[in-house]
Amino acid sequence: MQLAQVNIARFHHPLAAPEVDEFRAGLDPVNALADRAPGFVWRLQDDTGNAPALGSLDDPRLIVNLSVGESPAALRDFTDSGRHLAFLKRRRAWFMRPRHPSRGARVSLSFDG
Template identity: 55%
Template sequence: MTAYELAQVNIARLKYPLDSAELKDFVDALDPVNAVADESAGFVWRLQSDSGNATDVPVFGDAWLIVNLSVWRDVEALKAFMYAGRHRELLSRRREWFERVEEAMTALWWVPAGHRPTVAEAERHLRHLRENGPAAHTFTLRESYPAPGEDDRG
């Protein structure tokens, strides 16, 4: 068992209300994609409300933002889920449903095994990334850092 797990937050600004015809394909795919995530190798936990997803969980006090907050075994497990199957299909359509935003909307960080991050914690990591760029404390998939105490030279 590892001492750390990977937390990830991804927020998106909706182009349309969640109950709109324009977002029907996205909303209809939430439960199936979440089910795939839940069964993926390396998946640990995801934020969800009583709805089973987190589209109604407030982030940054903005009703047009939705949040995805999860914990994974490591960066490789997260990438394996993100870039395969149904999730990859949804990624390819993201510009249909979400505004293009210049500031960082995704952040990764290491948490002690068993820790479940809060939205407030995720907001702090996004702010840190926006203000300071990637570092060992908060990083991105493109510029990731090893868990504390791990050697990144592979």
């Protein structure tokens, strides 16, 4: 069973800011690994090969990543290992933490900060 995973995040700083240099520098290598990973099916991308350049919901600091794998295990094997895992561990340096909704609340795209 194929599985799609979507991630939505908001940067602390604009994508062009020096504080985001490490993230930008890692995009192409991590995306290249994803494209060759066992079980990879598809990922959202623009003409440059990156999803962040798509711009999202009229907020230049908001990015969306959508990936499809052959199975939940295939997605997990990629996201939880190697270079992607090292990249993932740095997410709090680049992205705001989303607010957690209270019980019964309608979920929206809101971020602290």
